[in-house]
Amino acid sequence: MEEKHILKIAGELNITAGQVGAVALLLSENATVPFIARYRKEATGSLDEVAITNIRDRLEQLAELDKRRDTILESLEKQGNLTAELKDKVMAAETMAVLEDIYLPFRPKRRTRATMAKEKGLEPLAKMLFEQGNIDVVKEAGKFVNAEKEVGSVETALAGARDIIAEWVSEDSQARANIRSLYQKKGQYTCKVIPGKKDEAIKYKDYYDWAELVASAPSHRVLAMRRGAKEKFLLLRVTVDEDQAISILDSLFIKSQNAAGDQVKLAIRDSYKRLIMLSMETEIRLESKKKADDEAIKVFVENLRQLLLGSPLGEKSILAIDPAFRTGCKVVCLDRQGKLLYNDVIYPLGSEATTKREGTKIMAWCQKYNIEAIAIGNGTASRETEAFIRGIGLAEDIHIVMVNESGASVYSASQVAREEFPDYDITVRGAVSIGRRLMDPLAELVKIDPKSIGVGQYQHDVDQALLKRSLDDTVGSCVNAVGVEVNTASKQLLTYVSGVGPKLAERIVLHRDENGPFASRANVKKVSGLGAKTFEQCAGFLRIRNAKNPLDASAVHPESYSIVKSMAKDLDCSVADLISNSALCEKIKLEDYVTDTVGLPTLMDIKAELSKPGRDPRKQFELFSFAEGINAIGDLEVGMELPGIVTNITAFGAFVDVGVHQDGLVHISQLSDHFVKDPADIVKVQQKVKVCVLEIDIARKRISMSMKKEHKQSEKPARNEKRQPVKPGKKQTAHPAKPTKNNKPFGDTLTTKLTFSD
Numbered sequence: 001m002e003e004k005h006i007l008k009i010a011g012e013l014n015i016t017a018g019q020v021g022a023v024a025l026l027l028s029e030n031a032t033v034p035f036i037a038r039y040r041k042e043a044t045g046s047l048d049e050v051a052i053t054n055i056r057d058r059l060e061q062l063a064e065l066d067k068r069r070d071t072i073l074e075s076l077e078k079q080g081n082l083t084a085e086l087k088d089k090v091m092a093a094e095t096m097a098v099l100e101d102i103y104l105p106f107r108p109k110r111r112t113r114a115t116m117a118k119e120k121g122l123e124p125l126a127k128m129l130f131e132q133g134n135i136d137v138v139k140e141a142g143k144f145v146n147a148e149k150e151v152g153s154v155e156t157a158l159a160g161a162r163d164i165i166a167e168w169v170s171e172d173s174q175a176r177a178n179i180r181s182l183y184q185k186k187g188q189y190t191c192k193v194i195p196g197k198k199d200e201a202i203k204y205k206d207y208y209d210w211a212e213l214v215a216s217a218p219s220h221r222v223l224a225m226r227r228g229a230k231e232k233f234l235l236l237r238v239t240v241d242e243d244q245a246i247s248i249l250d251s252l253f254i255k256s257q258n259a260a261g262d263q264v265k266l267a268i269r270d271s272y273k274r275l276i277m278l279s280m281e282t283e284i285r286l287e288s289k290k291k292a293d294d295e296a297i298k299v300f301v302e303n304l305r306q307l308l309l310g311s312p313l314g315e316k317s318i319l320a321i322d323p324a325f326r327t328g329c330k331v332v333c334l335d336r337q338g339k340l341l342y343n344d345v346i347y348p349l350g351s352e353a354t355t356k357r358e359g360t361k362i363m364a365w366c367q368k369y370n371i372e373a374i375a376i377g378n379g380t381a382s383r384e385t386e387a388f389i390r391g392i393g394l395a396e397d398i399h400i401v402m403v404n405e406s407g408a409s410v411y412s413a414s415q416v417a418r419e420e421f422p423d424y425d426i427t428v429r430g431a432v433s434i435g436r437r438l439m440d441p442l443a444e445l446v447k448i449d450p451k452s453i454g455v456g457q458y459q460h461d462v463d464q465a466l467l468k469r470s471l472d473d474t475v476g477s478c479v480n481a482v483g484v485e486v487n488t489a490s491k492q493l494l495t496y497v498s499g500v501g502p503k504l505a506e507r508i509v510l511h512r513d514e515n516g517p518f519a520s521r522a523n524v525k526k527v528s529g530l531g532a533k534t535f536e537q538c539a540g541f542l543r544i545r546n547a548k549n550p551l552d553a554s555a556v557h558p559e560s561y562s563i564v565k566s567m568a569k570d571l572d573c574s575v576a577d578l579i580s581n582s583a584l585c586e587k588i589k590l591e592d593y594v595t596d597t598v599g600l601p602t603l604m605d606i607k608a609e610l611s612k613p614g615r616d617p618r619k620q621f622e623l624f625s626f627a628e629g630i631n632a633i634g635d636l637e638v639g640m641e642l643p644g645i646v647t648n649i650t651a652f653g654a655f656v657d658v659g660v661h662q663d664g665l666v667h668i669s670q671l672s673d674h675f676v677k678d679p680a681d682i683v684k685v686q687q688k689v690k691v692c693v694l695e696i697d698i699a700r701k702r703i704s705m706s707m708k709k710e711h712k713q714s715e716k717p718a719r720n721e722k723r724q725p726v727k728p729g730k731k732q733t734a735h736p737a738k739p740t741k742n743n744k745p746f747g748d749t750l751t752t753k754l755t756f757s758d
Contacts (some may be wrong), residue, residue: 034541038480131170135260249268249272309617311622320434330343349384358388374389383661457650486524633696638696644657666691
C-alpha cells in the first residue's frame with residue numbers, strides 16, 4: 001500500500017486516512033466488500049459498501065497509474081533521456097493524460113513528416129526559426145538546400161522546418177493541457193446525417209443537424225449519437241472554436257513579430273489542424289464516452305438492485321404458466337421449495353368447450369398439488385390467460401400473479417437450465433423460472449446474465465468489462481444483504497456469497513448432495529477447499545434453519561457467538577430465549593461488551609439481529625391490480641388514469657407497465673409537478689404508480705404518460721380498478737434520447753425501439 005495513495009483517496013472521498021488504510025489492508029487480505037461493510041465496522045469507521053467499493057476502485061486506478069509510470073521511467077532510462085527534472089515531472093503526474101503528455105515527445109513513433117525533415121538535416125533550421133530572432137529567413141534556409149537530401153529549394157527547407165516545429169508544438173505538455181481544457185469546457189458535439197442516408201437513418205432524425213456542449217451532454221444522448229455514428233448513419237465530431245484554440249497556442253509559442261515568428265505561426269496552425277485537433281477530439285470523445293458509460297451503468301446498477309430485492313412471495317406451492325396462443329400454455333406445478341412436480345400444456349384460448357375442459361384441469365392440479373398461488377408470465381397472451389384463470393372459479397385464497405418474464409428464455413436455453421432440468425425442454429424450464437421468480441426473485445434471477453433481465457440503458461454500448469464488474473458487485477451485494485440458506489441454495493446463488501465463487505459453490509452443493517444437509521455453520525468447513533479464511537468471509541451470510549444453535553439462522557457471525565452467549569448468561573437466559581425476545585434484548589447494556597476489537601457498531605448490529613434474527617431486508621409482498629378491460633394498446637384513451645408498475649428507469653424518464661403488452665414512457669418532465677434532475681429520485685423499479693395517458697401512437701407502439709397531479713383526477717380511483725395480484729413488469733422498449741427540452745411527452749426518446757429484454 002502506498003501511503004500517498006491512501007492520503008489522496010482520503011482527500012478525494014472526504015474520509016480519514018485511517019479508514020482508507022483499514023479498507024486497503026482488508027482488501028489486500030482478500031476480504032470482500034460485503035464482508036468488510038458488515039463485519040469490520042470498527043476498522044473502517046462504519047463505511048458502507050459504496051465507499052468501500054470506491055476505495056477499491058480508486059486503489060486499482062492508482063496502481064495502474066503507477067504501473068504505467070514505472071514503464072515510462074524504464075523506457076526513458078533505456079533511451080538515455082531520463083534527467084532528474086524529467087523524472088520529477090513523471091513522478092508528479094497525477095493522471096494518465098498528464099503522464100502520457102510528458103512521455104509523448106520521447107515515445108517511439110513511426111516515421112512522421114517531422115522525423116523525415118530531421119533526417120534531411122533541417123532540425124537546426126527549425127531551432128533557429130523557433131527562437132524567433134531577427135534573422136534573414138530566406139538566407140538561413142538557403143544554407144540547407146541540398147539536392148542529395150531532397151531539399152531542392154528554400155521553400156522545401158522552410159516547410160520541413162515547420163513540420164519539425166509543428167511536432168514540437170503538438171507534443172508540448174503545457175500546450176496540450178491548455179487545449180484539453182478548452183475542449184473540456186467549450187467542446188461541442190456536432191452531429192449530422194451522412195449524405196444519402198437520411199431515409200435509412202430515420203430513427204436518428206433528431207440528430208440530423210444537432211449540436212450541444214460536451215460538458216453538459218447527458219449520457220443517453222452521447223451514447224445515442226455514438227451508436228448512430230457506429231452504424232454509419234451519422235457524422236459525429238467534437239469541435240471547438242479554431243481561432244480560440246490557435247490563439248492559445250500563439251500565446252505560448254509566439255515570441256516575436258518578425259519573419260521567423262511568421263514561420264512559427266504557420267507551423268502552429270498546421271500543428272493544430274493536422275496533429276492536435278484530431279488527437280484532442282479522440283481524447284475528449286473517449287473521456288466523454290467513459291463518463292456516459294459510468295452514468296449509464298449507474299442507472300443499470302440501481303435498477304438491477306431494485307429488481308433483485310423485489311418482494312418475494314415466499315415458500316408457496318406454485319402453479320406457473322408460460323402463456324402462448326398457437327403453441328398453447330406450458331403449465332408446471334412446483335412444491336414449496338421450487339421442485340418440479342408436474343408439467344403439461346393447455347389450450348385455454350379456444351372454444352367454450354375447450355376453455356371449460358382446460359379450466360377443469362387447472363382446478364384438478366390446484367387440488368392435487370395444494371397450489372397456493374398461480375404465476376403467469378407477462379409475455380404474449382398473458383392478459384388473456386389471466387382472464388381465463390380468473391374465470392374458472394378458483395378458491396379466493398389462491399393468488400393470481402403476473403410475473404416479469406424478461407430473460408426467462410435466456411435462462412431456459414442456458415447451460416444452467418440444462419443442468420437443472422436435463423430431461424425437459426426449454427418451454428418447461430421457462431415456466432419453472434417464472435414460478436420460482438414469484439417465490440424468490442433474487443434466487444432465480446442470479447441464474448441469468450443481468451444484461452438480459454430487462455432493466456438496462458444502452459447496456460450493449462458501454463464498456464463491457466466495467467459493466468460486468470459493476471453488475472457482479474450489485475448481485476453480490478444483494479445476495480449477501482439477504483443471506484443464503486445453504487441447504488437449499490442453488491450453485492449460482494452460492495457463487496455470489498462473500499468469499500465463495502463458482503468452484504467452491506459447486507463443491508458445497510456436491511458435499512450437500514453426498515452427505516445430506518449441513519447441520520451447522522461449522523459443518524461447512526468440511527467442504528473440500530473451504531479454509532478458515534474463506535469461512536470467515538462467508539459464514540455470516542449463510543443461513544441454516546432449524547440448526548441446533550439458533551444463531552446459525554441469523555446474521556450474527558460465528559466469531560461473535562461468544563458475545564451473545566455472554567449476553568444471555570448475564571441476563572440469566574439461554575441464547576434461544578434471548579433471540580426474538582425484544583424485552584430481553586432491551587435489557588442488554590452494549591457498553592459492557594466493548595473490547596479492543598469489538599465496538600458499539602458491531603454490538604448494535606448483534607442486538608438488532610437478535611431482535612429479528614435472519615430478517616429479510618426486502619419489502620413484504622403486496623398484491624396489485626391493473627385496470628379491468630385495458631388489455632391492449634388499442635383499449636387506451638387519452639386522459640385515462642391507470643395503475644401501473646415501473647419496469648425500467650432511464651436518465652430521460654421511467655417506463656411503466658399498465659397491462660397492455662407495451663410499456664409507456666413517463667418522460668422526466670412528467671414525473672412530478674416540480675423539476676426532476678434524476679428520475680431515480682422519484683420512482684423505483686417495481687414501484688406501483690398511477691399514470692395519466694397523454695399520447696398514444698399505435699403505429700409505432702408508443703405511449704406517453706404523466707404522473708403530474710395536474711393530469712390526474714383528484715382522489716378518484718383508476719378506471720375499473722380492483723384488487724388483483726401484482727404484475728412486476730414486462731418486456732419494454734426504450735428509445736435513444738431525443739435532444740429536446742425537458743417539456744414534451746416524448747421529449748427524450750428516439751423513434752426506434754431498443755429492446756431491454758431477451
